[in-house]
Amino acid sequence: MSYVGQRGINLLKSQETTATGANAQDINAVDFGAAYLPGNQDPTLAASSVPGATAKSIDLLRPYQGLGAINIMWPRNSDQYHSLQASLNRRFRNGLQFGFNYTLGLSYTGNVITPLRLEHAPDGSYSFRADQADADELLKQMPLRRHTWKGSFVWDMPDLDVTGAARAVGLVVNNWQLSGILTAGSPLPYDISYSYQTGGENINLTGSPSYAARTRLVGDPGAGCSSDQYAQFGTAAFAGPTYGSVGLESGRNYMQGCMDKTIDMAIARNFPIPGGRNIQIRFDVFNLFDTVVFNNRVTQLQLTNPVDQAVRNSQFNADGTVNSARLQPRNAGFGAATGAQGMRSVQLQLRFQF
Numbered sequence: 001m002s003y004v005g006q007r008g009i010n011l012l013k014s015q016e017t018t019a020t021g022a023n024a025q026d027i028n029a030v031d032f033g034a035a036y037l038p039g040n041q042d043p044t045l046a047a048s049s050v051p052g053a054t055a056k057s058i059d060l061l062r063p064y065q066g067l068g069a070i071n072i073m074w075p076r077n078s079d080q081y082h083s084l085q086a087s088l089n090r091r092f093r094n095g096l097q098f099g100f101n102y103t104l105g106l107s108y109t110g111n112v113i114t115p116l117r118l119e120h121a122p123d124g125s126y127s128f129r130a131d132q133a134d135a136d137e138l139l140k141q142m143p144l145r146r147h148t149w150k151g152s153f154v155w156d157m158p159d160l161d162v163t164g165a166a167r168a169v170g171l172v173v174n175n176w177q178l179s180g181i182l183t184a185g186s187p188l189p190y191d192i193s194y195s196y197q198t199g200g201e202n203i204n205l206t207g208s209p210s211y212a213a214r215t216r217l218v219g220d221p222g223a224g225c226s227s228d229q230y231a232q233f234g235t236a237a238f239a240g241p242t243y244g245s246v247g248l249e250s251g252r253n254y255m256q257g258c259m260d261k262t263i264d265m266a267i268a269r270n271f272p273i274p275g276g277r278n279i280q281i282r283f284d285v286f287n288l289f290d291t292v293v294f295n296n297r298v299t300q301l302q303l304t305n306p307v308d309q310a311v312r313n314s315q316f317n318a319d320g321t322v323n324s325a326r327l328q329p330r331n332a333g334f335g336a337a338t339g340a341q342g343m344r345s346v347q348l349q350l351r352f353q354f
Helices: 132-138 164-173
Strands: 002-011 077-093 096-110 118-120 126-128 147-156 176-185 193-196 260-273 277-286 294-297 300-303 337-340 345-353
Antiparallel strands (some): 118 126, 147 176, 277 345, 294 337
């Protein structure tokens, strides 16, 4: 048994930045709310009730006007991982071998995918917004696998010591081998995203094309996995962000998928032949118990606009029945499963070893 951990500091990494480089930060990002300001409206555009719809072009909204993104490498990111790992193994002896490995993920946190939240002063200087620490805390959860199991065994089944006329019995009951593999564990967590048909771009929701809003949690969505392929989670628990957002509506990696629990088995019969050669007939069964494990689902909530939040990709009709147009995974609606691991399958092999 062992403790395994990792700590990273001063990391050059940010996956949600709008900068050109994946590990760069844009210090010329448009400030939150800039597209709402009266002085940033384009007088040549027709008036609109949608916030930010009449704002100037992006490069004219930036603090250093007329310039594009100014990317710098900023080593402010960090992460931490903690786990306990156990392993139990028995070497092949007296016809039996087995092994078992287990990892308990204790925590995995960090700010490596939290973008800088800057605000600029009139003199061109910039600083972190007061809510930068709030964002780092809210979005700190990294994709942690809580439990991971892997086990296997090989059993060389006992042989009968037969001679004479009973040798025919030995040809049937001897030289059999049984083996199996257990694969189980927690899946990677996931988030719920959103999209609007109209009026729901970043510039409308946060007043900045540089910063995105996040889906709102308005109820209990459940664990994130269920046996119902059409309702993997409570869809009514989510709503889209509204105008004036500062991107702090919800955290990250708060939904859990379906746990894997698959057993594969194999049985083989060996036929030794002179000269150290062997003929083997092997029968494999993958996913022996035909376990259903959903591994993908529709996680994007599609809405009309931030004012009219009618769901456009609902899996169900208004009366609660399943929409007949969304019965197949390729046409699935919000919250429905779109993929699963392979069901039971079998394989027969004939091997000649020499």
